[in-house]
Each structure stands twice: as C-alpha cells, then as structure tokens.
Amino acid sequence: MATGATPARSGDIVADRLRAAQDLYDRGDPLDAVIAAVHSAGLTRAERRRLHYEALNGPLALRLETAARRDATRLRQAIDLLRDYLSGVDASVKRRLPVARRLAYHLIERRDPRELAEGDELAGLVAATAEPSKRVRRGLAWYADLPVSAPRSLFRLRRSDLVPVTEITDVSWHDGRLRVTGHAYLVGLSVRSRRFNRATVVLRGPRWVPPISARTRRVYRPQATHDAAEPGCNYDWAGFAAEIKPWSLRWRSALRAVVHGAQRMLRGRPAVPDTTTWRADIVIWSRGARATGALRGPVTGRTERPAGLRVRPGWWVRPAWTSDRVLQVVLQPTRARLTGVSHDGDQIELTGFLPGTKVTKGRARLGGHRIAAEFTPAEGGTRFSVALAVSTLMKEQDARRLWVEPRGDPAAPVMMDDDAETRVGVGRREITVLRDRRDRAVVSAHRVWPVITSAGWGDDGVLTLTGAYPDSEQGQRDLVLRQRAGLTYRVPLVRSGDGFSVRVPPGAMPRFAGTVALASGTWSLSVAGGKGTTAPLRVDHRLLDTLDEGVHIVGGREYRLVATRFDVPVLIAAERRPDDERGAGGLWGLRRVHYPAERRRELRDATVYVSFDGRSYSDNARAVYEERLRRGDDREHIWVVKDGAFVPPDSAELGLPPGITPTVVREGSREHYTALARSRHIVTNTLLPQWFRAREDQICVQTWHGTPLKRVGGDQRHMSREPRPAAWYRQAAEVANWDLLVTQSSWASEVLRRAFGYGGEILESGLPRNDVLTSPERAELAAAVRRSLGIPAGKRVVLYAPTWRDHDRRNASVRLDLAEARRVLGRDHVLLVRGHMMQAPPVAAGLVVPGPASLVRPGPMTREYPFALDVTNYPDMADLLLIADMLITDYSSVMFDFAATRRPMIFFGYDLERYRNSRGLYLDLRTQAPGPLLAESADVIEAVRLIDALSGDYADRYEDFVRTYAPRDDGKATARLVEHTFAPAPQRGPFP
DSSP states (O other): OOOOOOOOOOSOOOHHHHHHHHHHHHHOOOOOHHHHHHOTTTOHHHHHHHHHHHHTTTHHHHHHHHHHOOOHHEEEEEHHHHHHTTTTSSSHHHSOOOHHHHHHHHHHHHHHHHHHHHSSSHHHHHHHHOOOOEEEETEEEEEEESSOOOGGGGOOOOOTTEEEEEEEEEEEETTEEEEEEEEEEEEEOOOOOTEEEEEEEEEEOOSSSOOOOOOOOOOOOOOHHHTTOOOOOOOOOOOOEEEEEEEEEHHHHHHHHHHHHHHHHTTTTTOOOEEEEEEEEEEEETTEEEEEEOBBOOOOHHHHHHEEEEEEEEEEEEEEEEEEOEEEEEEEEEEOEEEEEEETTTTTEEEEEEOOOOSOOEEETTTEEEEEEEEEEEEEEEEEEEEEEEETTTTSSEEEEEEEEEETTTEEEOOOOOOGGGEEEEEEEEEEEEEOOTBBEEEEEEHHHOEEEEEOOOOTSEEEEEEEOOOOSSSEEEEEEETTTEEEEEEEEEEEEEEEEEOOOSSEEETTTTEEEOOOOEEEEEEEOSSSOOOOOOOTTTTTTOOOOOOOEEEEEEEEEETTTTEEEEEEEEEEOGGGHHHHHHHIIIIIIIIIHHHOOOOEEEEEEEGGGGTTSSSHHHHHHHHHHHHTOOSSSEEEEEETTOOOOOTTTTSOOOOOOOOOTTSSSHHHHHHHHHHEEEEEEEEOTTTOOOOOOOOOEEEEOOSSSSSSSGGGGGGGGGSHHHHHHHHOOOOOOOOEEESSSSSHHHHHHHHHHSSSSOOOOOOGGGGGGTTTTHHHHHHHHHHTTOOOOEEEEEEEEEOOGGGGGTTOOOOHHHHHHHHHHTTTEEEEOOOTTTTTOOOOOTEESSTTSOOOOOOSEEOOSSEEEEETTTTTTHHHHHHEEEESSSSOOOHHHHHHHHGEEEEETTHHHHHHHTTTTTOOOHOOOOOOOSSSSSHHHHHHHEEEEEEEEHHHHHHHHHHHOOOOOOSSHHHHHHHHHHOOOOOOOOOO
C-alpha cells in the first residue's frame, strides 16, 4: 500500500559517501576504513562542509564513543586517526557541532593524546551525548555545564543543541480551520508557565511563496513532563494549539498559480491547476533562547491519517506526514478521479474523469510503468479508461499509484474515495484498487487479505474483530499476534463463508496451558494457516473514521487497537503507571526521594522474591517460596513482577491449605522501591537494581542462576582492563549487598567467589530449582508438563537449549537442521527448542509455539503433531528438564542442572573455538563433557538416534561430572536453604 512517503534522493555524492561510511561502521570495520569512505576529493566547498558535519556527527562520532568505552589503547588509536582527519575540517563546521561532540573534538586536537586516552574526560562527554547536560544561563546566552576544561565559547549552546522536541497529538478540522495540537519544548529549558514562553507554527512553501505564521497559544500539558527523557525539568506549559486558515493557503497558492500559468501560456500551453505543499516548522522562544525545528512526531493512530477538507469544488486541503514524520499541508486540485473498476477475464479496466479539461490523447502510468490509456471528451471534462492485464499485475510485488498523463499537461495523480474501492478475486489471490492516506488510487496484487470491518471491546475486556476474508481455500486460520522481539500468540479464527470473527482477550492470552497478559509494546496482527504464506490484516477504510482507538483498561493494564501506517491494525499494550512514576522525572523522584525515605523506616518481616528481574515465576525463588508455603510460613511474601509477566499462585492453587496469599508489586513501581527498602529478606537469582543498597539488618540471598561454564563477572576480559569499566564498579556495588551466596558445588563456590570478588558467606546446599528433578512426585509432575505442551504419550522428548552469543545476540537462526531432524527422528521424537532470553528468539521453518491453535492439526490420513516446539518463553526451565529424555546444549549452565537426572547429554559446539576465544570457558569440553561433543548438525541428529548405544561410552565421565559439579542435587537443597536462612519469627502485618 502506498503511503505517500517522500522518495529518497538519488545521485547525491555526499549522501552516497555517508551511506558507505555508515555501512562500514555497522559492519564493525576499523576507524581508518570509515574515515577513508568519507574523503572529500572531488567535492565543492559546500559539499565538503556538509560531508564533514554529517560524518563528525554520525559514524565517526559513534566510533569515537565506542572507543571511549573500551581500553585506552583503542582510544589512543582513535584519537590519532581523528586528529589527522580534523586537521582538514573547516573551523565553522566544528563550531556547528553539538556541544559534547564539539568539546570532544577540541580535546582531540589540543590535548596530549596519551593523557587524553588514559583520562576520563572523553568518557564523560560520551555520556553527555546520550542524555542532555545541565544548562546554565550567563547573560542572554545558554551554556552547557560539562566537567571539561576548555574555552567558554565552546560551551555555548548553538542551533544544533537547541532542537525542539515535538509530539503532535491531534490534527483535525474545527469550524473550517485546521487545528494542530501537541507539545514542543527545548531540552533542558523548563516551561513552567506562559511567561517568556512562546511557540509559533510556520508553514514554509516553495521558494518565493510567502510563509504562513499560524496563530498559536500555549496550553497546560503535564504529559510532556511525565514523558520527558531527562529529569529535573518541568515542561507542564509546553503544550500548544495552532490554527491554520485555509484562506491563507489559497491566496498564496493562487499567486503561485498566476505565475506558473503565465509561464505555460508563454510556451503556448494552457494553464493547469497546480499542487502547493507547505512544510510545517515550529519556532520556540523560551527563557531567552530561540530555536526552529520541524513539526514532527504524530502519535500512533488517528493523528497519522488526518482528514482533508474540500475548500471549493475540485480543491482540497490535506494535512499529510512525510516519511520522516514531519507535518505537511497540501493544497491540491483533483485533476483526475477514479469512477469505476471492472473485471472481465484477464483484464481489469479502470475508468475515470478529468474535470475541466478536454483532451483526446495521452497515457497513464502505474508506478514507474507507462501504459496505454483512452481519453474521450465529455460534458465538463474528459473520460479516460486504462486496461490492465491480470497476468501482468500478478507478477508485481509492490503496490503502485495510478497517474494519468494527458498530452501537453503534467501528470496528475488519480484520486478516489471509499465508494470506488474495489477488490477483485483471482483464485487465492486478489487485485485491489484502494485509496491511500492522501486519497490517491493504488493498485496492487497479492494473496487474499482479511479485512476488519468491525472492532469492539466488551465489558469483559475482550476485543472482538469481525471482517471479510474471501479466501477460496477453506480450513482453519489463526490470528497471529507478533511482537517485534519475536514473541507470538495464536488465536483461532471462526470463519463463516467469506467472513470471519475472532475474540482476543489481551489480559488473558493462552500460553502453555495457562494465561498471561500481553507484554508491553506494539503487536502486529496477521492471519496464518492453509497452504499459503501469512496474510497481513488490514482495516476497512470505511471503518477508519469510527474505529475505537481509545485506551481500554483490562486487569490494571492499558490496551489500544489502532490503525497505523493508514490502515495497518496493531494492538498496543502498556503498563498503567501513575504520572509520578513515569519518565525520567518520576524515576528520579523514586530513587532520590522515595527510596531513601523508605530505607529510614522500620524493617518488616517480609521476603521479596525476584526471578530474572521479575520476568517469570521460576527458578530458585519459586522453589524457596513453595517450600515455605508447604511449611505454613505465613509471613508476608512479595513477588516482583515485570510487565505483568505472571501471577504467583497462592497456597490454595499449590494444593496446600489456603490462607497464604502473596503480594504482587510491579517492577519499577513505588511499591517495588518500598518492598526492597523495608523487607527483611530478599531472594534473587540475578543482579538487583542499581539503585538498591542493602541495609545492615536486611538479608540478601543470592542464589544465582546456575553454575557457570562461560566466564562471568570479573573473569571476563573486558572487566580486567584499566581504567576499570563502569560495569566493574556496578558489580562491586551489587556484590556488597549480598549476605549469602548459594552454590551447587565447592567448585562453583570457588569460581563465583573469585569472579564476583565476594568475601561473604557461601552455602553449598545445591540449587533449589533442581529439587524437582529428583522429587518422588516427578513422574506425576512430568505428565502434567507434557500435557500442557501437548506432547503425545510415547514420544521421546529432546530438549535443545543453546546459550547466547555475546558477539551475535541478534542472530535468530537455529543451527540444528529441523527438517533433517524431523526426517530422521520425527516418528517417535519431539524436539523442544529453548532459546536464551539474552538472544534473539529462534526462527526456523517448522518451529511452532505450543498453544490451542497449533498443537494438533488434522492430517490427510490421521492426526498430525508438530515435531519442533518453540518453548523459549516457557516460564520455568526446570519443568522442561523434568520431561526431557535427553539434552542438546553447547556452553549453557543447564548441563550442570540436567546432570541430576543422569539422562544423556549431547554437546553441539559448532563454534567452540570462537566462543572460547571471545567469551572464555571454565572447562575443557573436549575432555570433561559428559557426552559427545559434535560440530555438525547431521552428527548431532545421528547421535540422538543412537543415544542409547553412545551413553555407555560416557558413563564414567558422567559420574565424575556429577560428583564434581552437582554433588548435592539430591532433592533437599531447598530445605537446607530455608532452614539455614528463615528462622521462625512472629507474624507481622502488611506494610502500613
């Protein structure tokens, strides 16, 4: 679907060199290669200045920032290379750079390279580029307050520093005027009242056309303060409302039309109505500072598709957004409009009308392809028709706009309204003739798309979508909700003829035999199933004006169904946060005011449980919590939950005597800060928030998330460089909070003590999370887990659980050949693929997420079960280890946990040497792995097939492995930890 995006420039030598330099930077090429790509040979003086400015503010600056975060040797190399480059840059270019980068380059040119590389001034300036520095006023000018010694003039804020931050919340028509509302401010300059605070919207047209200054008033909008990226500033009066009169556009356009008409008449051609486009800027005067910037940033939804207004017959004023989200206002004549679409065999015929002009010859254009057209003079204008071959359209991959080119006149876009929109079915595909956001006709061919014609929210918080889906192939279809991070949900569609309906409960999405709320973020909607590819979902254009895009509260969370990019539906989920907890200002208040105040209050006999930063009900925290409930410990239990990821069960749900209900606090909330400030015990398996500092009378139990195979903490190479990186100091502050470290073995105790520099108490109790693997009830528990995943009885379960790659975290490929694995093992095996939370979610053909819509599908002769299941988001790894008949891993700590089962392991070390050289390993897997170490996918699959015969070859090594690394995983680790840590105490009430 065409969107009206501004096309990219072509033939721009400066842009080409900058693009090449950015590509080199993205690939990780050395700095000298990036500098070589932005050479100024063959450029004019103006082009050189532009090239130097963009390079110093783009790829070269980014590479300098990277070097400043690393060791002094790399920084020294970057300084030497940049010093040579800066010697050829005009001084005026350096002065125009943002203040932090301006100062950094000044230091590179003036300071001794060795001292600069070993100091911390450049690192401080790098931090200043990431967040606004403090602004101070001296006289009538504003300056940055940065910890660097340099001439005062270099600190002065210039145009590149005073860039307006804007967001547009509404663009609509009121009493014949275009009203634009939103907020705009200069970063770091508070806007506490209307005084000394003005904003003017200016529309700038082509060349000599006079600009338009729109009437604007400041309005109270505290939302701007809550959403600001920097603390300590008040932007409550940054809101604005501007009104634009169409008459201001019309007389300027008429003046331009007179000039253009005269020019055409001199060439012997009749005048043609012309389109005039204005770009919207905003000029801000705030506390003595003045800045101009583009008016950009529409909020998602209705604001992205503002309506046009017909100001007189055949003329429209249309607000529009460019590809870089800048507001434009277009005064546009309707020189051609589409009146009909017909389909006859292998031909689509488009008919239309050219008002006010008589022509007999010309052509049409579909995108960049010129095609024949017939023009017939008629009353009031000219009728035209365009014939398109269906077979030709089916070969096109992109949507294309339709233009007509009457002989002697400029090309005119063909306009249309909703009534002329047409969909022509051609088998399982369709040809659509639809309007875009600026009412231009767009022709495209694709597989049949489902279209939403109705959307509504029920009182139960369920979103119901109904629509048309005339796919000739019947059968089950699923609505697929996909987040950018890779998480997906599938909900079955109910089909009835050419229609469909689906009910989406965003607060209770089905997940592994349970329900969870949609995580915060934007969820795309599509339809999958059948033999074709996934079909995108669209919103019927007649529904757009009445679509409910408001916020709906379900279970304390916010949900919105909106149409973005004109007609693309998305579901937006977010946590519902009080205003004083939002943005940098709210965060600053919680950390600097609320948390210190709570730490001074009385400590309560409560326990906070944190598992993977609050992302799951799992691991050691889960085991400790459930053991204490089994013992009837009715002191307060507090679970930290991030983004509504789970709801911890109470004692009744666990099959225990009712009466003990946990308290749930949202991660990052005021209650979260209070809980960590005032609870006597804290049980965690990861690092706690940086703002947390343990009190003398608190007990912080660090259970860590496994015995490490790859190097961790201070044993990593980057942690030993001088000067120490920021991560080293963060780790030292974190470890100072620990009172007890729980380990799996004496070997793990030694490694973790050294890696974290920990000198406190260590309890070698074994890991509580592994007790379930040797529990007397493990058979019944395993059967329940298999049922929740839909694994048929009799199938052997193979768990593939690779670790993450520091050097390649965005790689989502599954290195195990799933098609070959299915061919060899599919008859009696099921493969579970467990991606790491630090790695991009796995993507591979044939990999499905277990759920009601994907577990069982009818096959041609029998019932067909999926072979490879994506269990990356299954809450607790221990459940997967419980049902696994064998494990395939690489360098993950899961091997130490699985050892308690005595079941076979296979090690898929396809990149062993690279991983050992980049991250480092504590063990030599070639001599110590309790199973075969293989480098090829085919060998791994063959080893799974022959695992019963291979296991005997590693029996002795396996036993040595268990004795060394998992000696206390006997099912009693949780009891040992609870008895050691949680002595009986009098019951206390909840927080007042």
